[in-house]
Amino acid sequence: MTLSDDIKIFNEKIDVWDRDVFDKTGELIYTSIVEGSAITGAPGQPVDEGGLRASWSRVYEDANTQLIGSGLSSYNLQNEDGIARPGGGEYKLKSPVGGRHSVALTVAGFGAIVDAAKAGDA
């Protein structure tokens, strides 16, 4: 085996590791926003009939892009920041599970999510 072969094997392992970290990062982001996460402190989405949680999806736009979003824009936004839409004012939480600011907490915890994905301990 030549040095060139060793480098090729090493690069292949790095590529696989990168792919694993990328996949795991997306999975942890989705979980943090939707179900909550000890890594970020996000409480996850509130649950009434389950429609809000079910509205969130994670799809691969291409090999290097994951899209995580919700189709319930107005309902989702007021559950995120507590600002009632369309009228404004406080949007009171009705669910005993989940809470506010899961997207913001996930963004603030992105570094911790990547660290967890790299460590493979989540």
Next chain:
Amino acid sequence: MIDLLAAHLALRGRATGLVVATTGSVTLSATPTGFARTAGSFLDDGFVVGMEIASSGFAQAANNGVGVVVGVTDLALTVSMFAVSGAAGVQTITRPATVVDPAAAGRTITAGFPSFRAWENKPLEPGATIPYVEEDFVPATHKVLTAPANTGLAEETGLYVLKWYGVPEIGVAALRKSNTALAKLFTPGTHLAAGADIVRMRGDAAVVSGQILQMSTGWAVLKLTIPWRAYSANVVAP
């Protein structure tokens, strides 16, 4: 772990100390529609329509209070004063006009944090066209970074979110200037004493302002999200 109540109150206290615009202590007079000056400029001082102001130092008691700016020129500040009596649910808001008060020195008008504040778990009944703020204090993560567990360094993170409801349909200046001034109180590296601990404004995920949302029933709202971090010595209870 840190005293979360102290952290919450420290963040709140930082916000309520906000000064967006001020005349400083200068010579001012009052008119039936607001305040006037013969030197200096309300515009240069940073006042814009939609800001809530507090006035002080005037001889006539009616001129010392709070109001919302409805017009600004260099030499005149037109203000809709208001006064609140009673608690939320039974409160009464009156709109007393300013009264004529000849010019004198030592008077101040300041635009700062709204006097209507929807603190967490407290009722608030907003008044029409009077700005108000809602807060969310959101503790998030807690972990021990160093060994041993007892006396090890613990890290906690969270968010402090302020939602500033402003006067609608007057443009973006009042909300954006106020929000920017507020953000400058929480820039990365800012330290706040919280009991025996220190709350630090994060730099890896720093304070960020949002989009001005014009709501359908009479408010425009702008959110400020402040990520914070705090360290403390972990204590294992005996």
